[in-house]
Amino acid sequence: MNHRSRFSGFRRWTIMAASVTATACGFLFFPSGIQNPAPEQNPYGNYSFLAGTASDRNALAPDEVIPEERAVTLPEIRQKPIFEKIEAESCKLPDQVSIQTARAGYSDAGYIGTLQNMQTLDIPLQIHAAQHYKITICAAAPQPAEAVLSAGDTACTDFTLDVNDFTRITCYGIFLDDGAQTLHLQCTSGALDIDYIEISDDTSLHDFNYTLDPTPCNPQASPETQKLYSFLCxxxxxxxxxxxxxxxxxxxxxxxxxxxxGQLPAIRFSMLGTSDDRQQTDDAIDWSIYTNGIVGLMWHWNAPGSDSVYADDTDFDLHNALRHKDPKKVALLTPEQAQTEYERGILSEEALLLLQDIDETAQSLTRLRNMHIPVLWRPLYEAGGGWYWWGAAGQDAYVQLWELVYERL
Known part of the structure; x- marks a missing residue:
């Protein structure tokens, strides 16, 4: 196996970020203050006047940033205790759907059955406060069913039900404006019997503490990283x-x-883990030099020993990689120590391959570090879906891998 150099301490120049919101609004740049050597040709020459204007701003007022015709108006949220229960049989029923009483466990006068074949139940509401709500549907599935809940023309959530008894399915964080609203419950496959729908105010979003710690988690973070983190805060x-x-x-x-x-975004994201990592790094450097924009990098990490990121395409065993190991200690191994522990049967082959991949990616990131360019670093993304190999092995294995990547870099 090939041995690759370990770039210890690189993490002091990076900010690990699970995600960065990317939406359409104002042009906003981070004033770097670092003068890096520039390539011979400026690929952002057409935009240079924008960077020069925006990078001088210490604080940006919304009316300076967002042209009025593109401004977004947000409704005022007014938290108010609300609870309402709507019996399904009180709604207007689709064709061939009727009020029934044969199934046990229903409330009030009965339930409706059976919703199927893309049929939709419309639930009229009178909302008395613009806020987030939790909506509970009590339903049973004579056949395993899939359904979509929408508010007006906006799909809120979807769910699957395969229980043939009345079951409560609760959806959280659904914003509804005040006034007349209509929920739509559509059965997209299978069949559903609906008993009732409950709607109540959802305070969970406001109960969470969103306060940011002004100090980076790594006390050895570089001045560039500290400056970028302070800007984000x-x-x-x-x-x-x-x-x-x-x-x-x-x-x-x-x-x-x-x-x-007529504007540019604040952050340019690109991807490492492809065949052109050198070019991707060059592009990130150009973006930072010529626009003072923020650099974001994702890591599209093929499963070690394979050419795919997808769990279905690889037999890489993340469970076995760090089993009974402290990832923080494994991260401290030099390439030579890791190879020796592997040959002695102390370290798994999977762990050795992980270390080698991390070290190889560090070579690209080190170029940015050496030019004092901080990075919004996004490895191991979308883990909850299970389609990528790093998320398909479960929570414990993922946390161990995250710690290994963080400590190694």
């Missing part, structure tokens, strides 16, 4: 930093945004 809860993923150096996505809005 400064705008937390006040403004949105826009971001855009760019597939290649052509920046077609940025060009389109500029043509439509």
């Amino acid at each position: 400064q705008h937390w809860g006040k403004q949105i930093l826009t971001g855009q993923y760019c597939a290649d150096a052509g920046n077609q996505e940025l060009n389109l945004i500029y043509q439509i809005t």
Whole structure:
């Protein structure tokens, strides 16, 4: 096996981020203050006047950033205790759906059955406060069913039910404006019997503490990282930093945004883990130098020993990689120590391959570190879905892998 150098301490120059919101709003750049050597040709020459204007701002007022015609108006949220129960049989019933009483456990006068074949139950509501709600549907599935709950034209959530007894399914964090509203419950496959629908105020979003610690989690973070983190904290809860993923150096996505809005996003995301990591790193450096924009990098990490990130395409065993191991201690092994422990049967082959991949990716990131460019670093993303190999092995294995990546870099 090939041995790769370990880049210890690189994490002091990075910010690990699970995700960065990317939405359409104002142009906002981070003033770097670092003068890096520039390539011979400026790929952002057409945008240079934008960077020069925006990077001088210490604080950006919303009316300076967002043209009025593109401003977003947010409704005022008024928290108010609310509870309402709507019996399904009180709603207007779709064709061939009737009120029934044969099934045990229903409330009031009965339930409706059976919703199927893309049929939709419309539930009229009178909302007395614009806020987030939790909506509970009491239903049974004579056949395993899938359904979609919408508010007006907006799909809120979908769910699957395969229980043939009345079961409560609760959906959280659904925002409803005040006034007349209509919920739509559509059975997209299988069959559903509906007993009732409950709606009540959802305070869970407000109960969570969203306060940011002004100090980075790593006390050895570089000045550039501390400055970027301070910038993010400064705008937390006040403004949105826009971001855009760019597939290649052509920046077609940025060009389109500029043509439509006359502005650029604050963050340019690209991806490591492909065959052109050198080019991806060059593009990230150019973005930082010529626009003072924030660099974001994702890691599209193929399962070690394979050419795919998808769990179905690999037999890599993440469970076995760090079994009975402290990932923080494994992260401290030099390549030579890791190889020796593997040959002695102390370290699994999977763990050795993980270390080698992390070290190889560190080579790309180190170029940015050496140029004093902080990075919004996004490895191991979308783990909850289970389609990527790093998320398919369960919570414990994922946490161990995260700790290994963090400590190793």
